[in-house]
Amino acid sequence: INAIPDHGSGTILIRAHGVPPDVKENLRKVGFDVVDATCPRVIKVQSILKRHAKHNYASIILGNQDHPEVVGLLGYAGENGYVISSTNDLNSLPRFEKAIIVAQTTQNTLLFDEIEKLATEKFPHYKVFNTICDSTGRRQAEVKRLASSVDSIIVVGGFNSGNTQRLAEIAKKTGKSAYHIEMESDFEKLDLKPLVSSERIGITAGASTPNWTIKRVYRALEALSFKKGRSLRKLCFSIQRAMLLTNIYVSIGAGSLCYACTMLQGISRFLPYVIISILYVQSMHILNHLTGSESDRYNDPERASFYKKHKFFLTSLAVISGSAGLITAYTMGPTAFLILFIMSLLGLSYNLRLLPSRFTGNRYFRIRDIPGSKTFLIAVAWGIVTSILPPLSASGKIGLSAGLIFLWSTSLVFVRTAFFDILDMQGDRIVGKETLATLLGEIRTMRLLKVAQILGILLLLLSAVFGLISNLGFVLLICPVSLFFILLAYERGFVLPGIRLEFLIETLFPLAGVVAFVWWSF
Structure with missing residues (x-):
């Protein structure tokens, strides 16, 4: 509000700059509940001014006359408050018997040093308080x-x-x-x-x-x-950007990971499963962005704009991809079709309201409302479609090797997804999206990801050493090891969030397919 009305109700939040004390008092008088969010550093300056004003000190504030913080500070200085913005302004003021000098908390430190030097030389009896915020x-x-x-x-x-x-x-x-x-x-x-x-x-x-x-x-x-x-x-x-925006590169990565997983398990008829993985991931990722993209407005406005502009095309692509995936799975038998059908239903229902509020305590209406669910469900979905569906469809059973490969592929996707959650933390918090990163915080999430990646590396290495999977496992170590070093590079500030980092992370999955193909060729 720009002015205090005669009557009011509700809550007024005072921003970090603060306001004059009479404004706060008048807001309460007309009926508002006042929440004071004034910065503690500003409150400190207000206290200095208030204390010295009681003893008839002149208050000289170094700052911008019209800045909200300075306007608020003048209210605490009383009738003897003055604002200066240069050494000339200080010289032009009357010589006070007693005065204090403070600064707007965001003032230029060099200018304050000049003011302090001048005051020491010409007005040694003035009290000077360096109230510029440390940050x-x-x-x-x-x-x-x-x-x-x-x-x-x-x-x-x-x-x-x-x-x-x-x-x-x-x-x-x-x-x-x-x-x-x-x-x-x-x-x-x-x-x-x-x-x-x-x-x-x-x-x-x-x-x-x-x-x-x-x-x-x-x-x-x-x-x-x-x-x-x-x-x-x-x-x-x-x-590059088009492939990321349309999720085509992500789906190629899923197909490549599936190919690597089938090679690890010795499944010769791999092509249908690779196609299923590509189509499923393509469909689910687009649909989830279309139905739950509030945070994209903050995290990736270009993606949000792209999805809004090409909504019909992307919806059609998602439906066609999902349908083609189910048809391909149907040709592979009832097991593959049933698994993919159930996974597709779960994926479609992720952003949909499933339960009325009386059963959920006004909190968990959808699967996406469960804190951290997105990160785990994406990883598990990728793991199932790339490493469980192929052997279950081909032989009707899941052996130890399939279980180990599932854990490895899931851990790789889990780290990838949770890392992107870290990059999107602030936008997710603004829209109330509870991801693993917003729940644990960046430091603890990064620590968890590094531990998960080390375990994934050890799992793949030991499985290959003991002959539980093919020797391809040794070569595929390049993917989790590379991801681990990317995490370290980001943590130390060597790489910054952006299109190139996103593309680099996603490239690790096509790399798995390329490595598997080269290994198979020789």
Whole structure:
């Protein structure tokens, strides 16, 4: 609200910048419940001002006159509050008998140092409080350090955000090409020639800029480097992105994993099962994105836009793929058809309301509402269609080798899916999606994935050593080992979330098929 009404009801949330004390009091008087979410650092400054105002100190605030935080601070300074934005402003003020100097918590640290130096020299009796937030100082220092190692720097954050504006100012003063953008669409308004020609680009952001906005900017920047590049690179990038958006590359990976699993088990008639895996995964992944894509608006807006624009085509592709998969399974016998039919029903019902609220306590209406269910169900579904369905359909039984291969393929897909959950954490939290990553947090989830991958590597290695699976198991170790090192590289900041990382992860599954084919050929 912009003004306090005569009467009110409900809850008012005071944002991190804070408000003058009389505003808070008046909101309560007219009937609002007030939840004060003022930043603790700002509250500290308010307390300093309030305490000294009681003793008739003049309060000098270094900040932007119209900034919401400064407006709130002036309310605590009383009638003797002043705002300055430079050393000249301080010199132009009357010489007070007693005064304090504080700063807006997101103020430029260099400017504050100049103010403090001037006050020490000319007004030694003034009390100076460095109230700039520690993270603000660190962030400004990081911008300088980052600028020294890159050709161009992008500062992401609101155009009206004081701390973001100061980061952009600091970046520009370094002499590097600096861009202040609020969102990825702002790239269209800028002269991008210096940016595209840069070999190294740094990205930083204001204190309140959400991670999903930074991720969207990074994705747009990543795409920009290809779109503005040579025609061959542009073509390759377009094909790569299209295969990811349509899930064609994911389904090829499922078929490749199925081929590797059949080779491990010595199943000679593998082609129908490979086709079934491709069609099933193609259908289920598209349908689940179509019916449950709220978080894509934050995690991957390009995907959300693509699915909205091509909804009819993608729905048709999913239905045709699912139907073709069932027909192929039917030709393989009742066992294969029944397994795939049940799995398809479960996949279709994942985002559908199954139970009325009186049976679920107003919480679990759908399978997707069960915390962490997506990660486990995707992994198990892939495991069944790639390693259990083929031997069960071919021989009517599942041996020890099939069980071991199921555990290995499931663990590989589990780590892949849970890792993508980590990349999508913030968007999932915004829409209330409870994935494994949002439940455990990034650190514990990464720890779990590394342990799971080590167990998967040991399982494949020992199964091959003891002759429980073919010698192909030794060669296929390249896939889980590569995934393990990708996890380590991401954890240490050597790779960043984006199209290339996503494509790299998905490539491990076609790699399994290629490795199996080469092994079979020799």
